Amino acid sequence: MNTPYAPGAVTRRGFLKVAAAAGGALMVGFWPAEGEAAGSAELNAFIAIAPDGTVTLTNPKAEMGQGVYTSLPQLIAEELEIDMNQIVVRHSPPDAKLYGAPFGDQFTGGSLTIRSLYEPMRQTGAAARMVLIQAAADQWKVSPDSCHAEHGEVVHSSGKRLKYGQLVGAASKLKAPEKVVLKDPKDFKIVGKPVKRLDAKGKTDGTAQFGIDAQVKGMKFAAVTVSPVVGGKLKSVDDSKARKLRGVRQVVKLDNAVAVVADNYWYAKQGLAALDIQWDEGQYAKLGTDDVRKLMVAALQKPGKVARNDGDALKTLAADNKRIEAIYINPMLAHATMEPMNATVHVKPDGTAEIWTGTQVPARARDDAAKVLGLAPEKVTLHNHLVGGGFGRRLYTDYVTQAAAVARQVKAPVKVVWSREQDIQHGLFRGLYAHSVSATLGADGKPVAFSHKIAGPSNLAAFAPGWLKDGLDIDNVEGSDIFSYDIPNYRSEYTQEDGPVPTAFWRGVGPTRNMTVLEGFLDELAQKAGKEPLEYRLSMLSKEPRAANVLKLAAQNAGWGQPLPPRSGRGIALMRSWGTYLAQVVELSVSDAGEVTVKRVVCAVDCGQVVNPDTVKAQIQSGINYGITAGLFGLITIKDGRVEQSNFHDYPILRINQAPKIDVVIVDSREAPGGIGEPGTAGLGAALTNAVFAATGVRVRELPLRQEDLKKA
Template sequence: MRKTAGPRAGEVIHTPSARRLKYGELAAEAAMIPPPAKVVLKNTDEFKLIGTPVRRLDVSGKVNGSALYGIDARPPGLKIATLAQSPVFGGRLKKVDDSAAMAIKGVRQIVRLDDAVAVVADHMGAAKKGLAALKIEWEDGRHAGLSTQDIARELEDATLKAGPIAQDIGDAAKALAGAATRVQASYHLPFLAHATMEPMNCTVHFRGDECEIWVGTQAIARVQAMAAKATGLPPDKVTVHNHLIGGGFGRRLEADGAVRAVEIAKQVDGPVKVVWTREEDIQHDMYRPYWVDRIEAGLDESGRPVAWTNRFAGSSVIARWLPPAFRNGLDPDTTEGAIDLVYSLPNFHVEYVRVEPPGIPTAFWRSVGPSHNVFVTESFIDELAAAAKQDAVAYRRALLDHNPRAKAVLELAAEKAGWGTPLPQGRGLGVALQNVFGSHLAQVAEVEVAKDGSVRVHRVVCAMDCGIVVNPDTVQAQIQSGVMFGVTAALYGEITLKGGRVEQANFDTYQMLRIDQAPSIEVYLVKSAEPPGGMGEAGTSGIVPAVANAIFAATGRRLRKMPIDFNALKT
């Protein structure tokens, strides 16, 4: 092959003859060329596409309705089902009177399972009416008396006992003993639901010797494997058609909804789409774990931290979801954001105590382990700045001489937010800094606290160094959505249990951030030649402590438990 000029718009051009060939037309011949021993990568200044904003190709379909989500699957002969599962996790179905349900027009069949009952109908309206007409008796089982307070006490007790060491630097115990000032705190983070906009759903056609599934999933191989187990079929007899998902946030990494649909479909002749009501979704989610941290630091005479210890307790999702990654009582998800902090901390000790709550299924939730850990570490570093009577940004900056990337995003966010500019009474700025998912992010939140205790997040300024930016539009969108998700959790997110039952049921009791409550969000990207980092979750983990720290700046009241207790902020 003769030497040619450089590529233009996906083509290779032969300069003397001006002939052009697309990359694909040359792929077979290029594959036969031995790869060079050393490849000199293009300098980032020479990039023509990487780093330029490009519109997504899937937007038009999502806007005009032509895009197909899992809930849009409609194989021929489809019936619709909805279900009720035991209101107490681990409970069982005792008996059902279905006479009134079967009299409803459009209801075709009642399916009974060990811990659930489903109504199969011609359409969702009939299925819901049929479900409401059922007279169901449940056996609640051993978790009938469980409450959130029970779980919190168990976790608090667990933090009094030693656990596997996640990171140990220097001699934290000795440094604490000799510190001029000691600061202690205990933090609580609640169970959280995913509340995806598209209801949980799965369509299944079980034919006895094969099974066909239509679903929107984040883990298609997991759906296939668990459906094969539920049917007793080999995996190659289970076909899964994956679709777009109307919000996953980790919920659709799980295959429980598909397995439930398979269990129902095994009793139905023809394809059946199982759609969870919003109440069923929120009360039978797999939740972000409840966490309790017991944390302490020692400061020298100048207020600089000389020791940091943290022992936290909660569920390990990795231990269930990917057991080989849980080793020696630790896993990388549970500890990310609690160890390898951006700050210079000469004596540092972190332990994790695994405690699985009784009867409550836990799962990944957007920003996973850092959604817990960054709230604790960034709230606590703010507490240390306050104890040292120093500015929160200046205090952090003084601990970042060894970390220029972290210092750069901190300074950029503070500058763009107008840090240090006087604000009206009742308003405050709060900052959070993190290096998780391979990206450095600083966020400054401007928050207003009214006399009645209500909180309004007016503005969020974000400075991001995620390495090489491929599409800045996508980075900005991911940070914006992550901030909205995190502000929702800060203000409203909490799943509680009473009598073994989840108390929240729909968006009236598990509230989402409304459009008129949305803050303005500014995103500033640092030009970087470092390898690309993760973007989909970073915006969520950092905004919660930024909001909490802003509330402290506005009111002087420190929040160590989420969501925000508005009553505690009343003046």
């Protein structure tokens, strides 16, 4: 998900503050605005140092496998001069005012955590270090310049030492330093180093608590079924058989769904199967995938919002009757998170409520649930948990509000869990997008004009309309608007066409769709010009040395140009977005029957200053496998208004025996940190299709790959 944030534009929000907390702890963090500090019960995000020396970090971001419960503590530990084992991480409570910097919205997504918090976290740690040193210097009656911090202690040049816990009382009475002195990156001891993840032990031994693990005394369980047709409503339900089943306690009717509440989830599922439900299928009862496709392709003919317009691409293209043109399609995709959607809600007799769930938007989830319950937000307590896969799906609160709607009719805590079928068939999907691309080549074979037009739904318009730029969805054009190559006449344009199918952000969002198209079409242009794909790209990157560097590194490490067996090929693609430059080479083979085996992926990434290289590698590996899943298998189709796929048998996920060897090369850089959660996925699509062309001569403009198209003639 793209946002208006530019690295370096916002380094902190509000005012750095030092304060005392209950139990004699020292608190350091940022209040959101001037004048609010005095009355605030809690600082946003950041750290409390207890008299025993323990440092508690209130983490403003959700941990959903991306490693922020380790990388953010690294930033604190580096500047505070403590060891990683001294840090305890806790989930932040839902509060967009305190934990929503720099956007005013408390969310985790868009590969933004390190980009937006690299400076604030370092400043917090450094400010705490400085006041602790000042407190020690005051006690010793020496200059702070004669003191330094190390391993949770302040040390004087004479050898005297005081532990942080001994200084928190005095330090909490000091003012925050007006000028925070940060370390020079060359002096980093923790940042940039591989650090073991703080959440690994709990996730290994089973003690880690995800939303689905929530346990509440007296809790009931609910299974839910939603109208099978997009936009359908509940007409009637005969629950007489279900109510006779063992363990079934209640049947709850909602506007478009029915829930069965029981003593355990199995009983609830059995009760659900026994219901006789009649649905009002509504206006989309005959909707099919082709209807959505035609809608998006037709929208390419409508005027759109221009994201970038260098020179006059349209005029140049119109004058060239030999221009090269193509239509590309991005299919609908599910998120298929390993932890299905779930939430536990207890509506209490005293007019309050509690929620236990895993969400990327805790403040929104609480506030939206409060509306359903008819309660003020402050009457609702939300406990956010570790998230077993987000990928953008848990940026939405529908599963939490549904659980609230069920719970308001149940006189007990109730855990609502979606089945895998519910999750895939009634989720929010990556939308179907259509792209038209066209180019005019000069005498040297390079494009002198290039046009890219996108048509499809705008998730940003619904999620954060204030982030639209003069009506333009900046997420949908990301990657296209900063296409790196030297092209004198270049146009990027987007037409919004939302369609009937509910859509959502999906890992890699705009760049996932756009780079697959742009880098695939660039290979088409290289072929038309009779040029080698890598050299073709490098010849057009005079202003982008970081882009050229990752292309060269990926190619070099992949053995680019070395011979391969018949029906094998390598494809290369460049991805620039989220402040990150990344190039991938996919090596694959295609059997005579058209079966594709991805054997190796080499990725070179320049994401600026790295916090934890192990996390970078893990995220790239994860993103690549997620992208291969989409490229080989990913497809949601609609027939008679219904999603045809239902579980992993017909919406398959890449298995471990299908996963390729992945090599990740990280560029040592001191540039501002870039995002890393999504680039691996966003760079994969075109590298895959370009490799298929190299192996078979078949040009793929719509994923997933189809075996029948790749059979040997």
